[in-house]
Amino acid sequence: MDENIQCRIKDKISEIEKKSANGAYIYRGEPEDYGKVSSSLWREYGLETDGFDIETIQSEMLNDAKKHIGDLSQDFSTDTVASIVNQPDTDETINFEILTEIQHYGGQTNLIDFTTDCFIALFFACDGYHNEPGRVILQKIEDIKEMIKTTRNPRHRVIAQKSVFVHPPNGFIEPHKDNIVIIPPNLKQGILQYLRKYHGISTEAIYNDLHGFIRHQDIHGGAYTEFYRGFASLKRGDEAKTRKKRKKWFKKAVKDFTQAIRLDPNQATTYVNRSIAHIRLKDYSSAIKDCDRAIAINPNYLDAYNNRGRAYLGQNDLGRAIEEYCRAIALNPNDAHAYFNRGVALLYIVEIEGEGAKEDLITAKEKGLDIIAAFRAEYGSVEDFEDRIMDLPADIVEMLTPTWPEMVT
Incomplete structure (x- = not known):
């Protein structure tokens, strides 16, 4: 790899680390600028008008999804830890588990994927749209802690991606512009090589289940x-x-x-x-x-x-x-x-x-x-x-x- 490219990659990593040094952060990588940091459901509608409630749309979608599911208490109950500590599942926790399942299979929800690992976010910022700048979004946990959720029955891929989910009431969040790191197109391939070599982060590690292969089959081969x-x-x-x-x-x-x-x-x-x-x-x-x-x-x-x-x-x-x-x-x-x-x-x-x-x-x-x-x-x-x-x-x-x-x- 060209020495100049290596230096620029290290500078980008240093920029992310410096910006996140003053507190606890979660991270999101996007291979192009989607505009607002938003859920896939919000991107489908993209409305900011009086009377529009994205949670109502998600609720209707969720109710329809439940018609395709058998015994909810068995299929989507959280792990046995809940019963051991006498914290039974609620409708809210079961609904969230269903939403993460829909998200896992590529469906639209009002959840936004984040990760606790800045290098994984950097991977997503570089994985695709190689002629467009990507971006890494740094979000301070303290500012949105009420929106952050984690699944108690994580899939292999959720574990591999160190995923957490942000559930924004309006469908999007607005991090400070100083907390967005732009990744130039000409650095993307070099960063992907760097992440694979030094951090073991690659397509097969990130999408580490069969459905991950199917959903992202266009990047395999x-x-x-x-x-x-x-x-x-x-x-x-x-x-x-x-x-x-x-x-x-x-x-x-x-x-x-x-x-x-x-x-x-x-x-x-x-x-x-x-x-x-x-x-x-x-x-x-x-x-x-x-x-x-x-x-x-x-x-x-x-x-x-x-x-x-x-x-x-x-x-x-x-x-x-x-x-x-x-x-x-x-x-x-x-x-x-x-x-x-x-x-x-x-x-x-x-x-x-x-x-x-x-x-x-x-x-x-x-x-x-x-x-x-x-x-x-x-x-x-x-x-x-x-x-x-x-x-x-x-x-x-x-x-x-x-x-x-x-x-x-």
Whole structure:
């Protein structure tokens, strides 16, 4: 690991330890900024209006859940210690045990997971959304002690995660902003490696039961599995019908490819495919970095040059985009996509009046590429391109517009 990264990781850990040195704290890690520190039930509704009572919603949900349970006194009674000290279970304790069970299986409740271990919180802050900053929330126990609850029948995973639950009446708490430590995206992978090596905190240790594996199955698997998860997500994003769904799938593709890279950082193909997801999300800087890594591994990787050109084009750096496409053509003069990409880039340069662009598009077509389909996949229709970017010469419009029979098929 880079020495500078190691120093920055230690600085973040020191920051958390210093902030929590003046009292007893519990901790929560979030891989991205969810806004308010809130329960999953509150995030589902997210209302702060008169008349809205999240506890009423939870009560109705709880009553419905009980209809699916047999003998409550047997299934959800707390441990035998209660009877030994003559403290029988109450409706409140049984209800809480049911809520923790619902939470365990991924259901929505008005409970917020915290941990007594700052390193476990740090793990959760880094485990996912690798292009977004995570955060560790420090909450002083004294300030919310009436809301803190612990289960008397903890699951293995609750024990492993050193979990405590906060039950906020309004669905959220508001810790002081000074008690939130931001984890930059570029430190997440290094921190996960550090936690595994020095504290034994890892995915398999944190999600240490079969249901934990199932619930978080998307983070398990080898590099090959993760790569094809990413590839499938990328394909689903391209096929999605709405912008929201496309964005969702492309973000998942980035996450999947990132996991594959964590497991095997020496596969140029993974970086190239992640660069495509970044381009789809208009994160051109990240796409260029991925292509740089791919080329460092394999200097003759044609797709890396093509994708780096597409990223530069997205940044409106036309000169560098065209240079990348020229490099791709030099590597393989028969690559139709490189001619197509260079032709599109040349369209942006008004003084050439589209002549070079037309020649490249003709060459791409002659080499077997369906340039109409390729253009529509990348830019939409000619009308979309002209509305968003620039008007095209009439002969180029004719080349990129399907004839009526083509449109029908």
